[in-house]
Structure formats: C-alpha cells, structure tokens
Amino acid sequence: xxxxxxxxxxxxxxxxxxxxxxxxxxxxxxxxxxxxxxxxxxxxxxxxxxxxxxxxxxxxxxxxxxx
Numbered sequence: 001x002x003x004x005x006x007x008x009x010x011x012x013x014x015x016x017x018x019x020x021x022x023x024x025x026x027x028x029x030x031x032x033x034x035x036x037x038x039x040x041x042x043x044x045x046x047x048x049x050x051x052x053x054x055x056x057x058x059x060x061x062x063x064x065x066x067x
Contacts (some may be wrong), residue, residue: 006063013056024058 019036024046026032027039039045 003063003066006059006066009059010056010063013052013059014024017052017056020045020052024049 023035023037023039024042026035027042032039037045051058
C-alpha cells in the first residue's frame, strides 16, 4: 500500500509540475492565450513548480527506501 501511495504522489507531482511549468514558460514567452491557466499569476506558478518538485523528490526517496 505504501508503494502505491508513493507512486500516486509522484504521478500527481509530475502532472502539477508539467502544468504549472508550461503555464510559466508560455506566459513568459508571450503566448498567454495558449497557456493552461492563461498565465494568471507568475508567483503562484513558481511556487507550485517548486513545491511539486519537492513533493516528487520526497516521494521518490521514500519509494526507494521501501524497495
């Protein structure tokens, strides 16, 4: 059960990371109309990218401890 939770957390972190990183990159490149969240707030994009990267690292390290 713990391995499944680690994999689920890793998958969610990767999805959140990809969405907010795409929003940040497309918004900064001037393509805000095709960005996932229309580049609503740059600070929130940066915070979510950093937090999802931390979550991915924590779930990866926890998963590796269980194997």
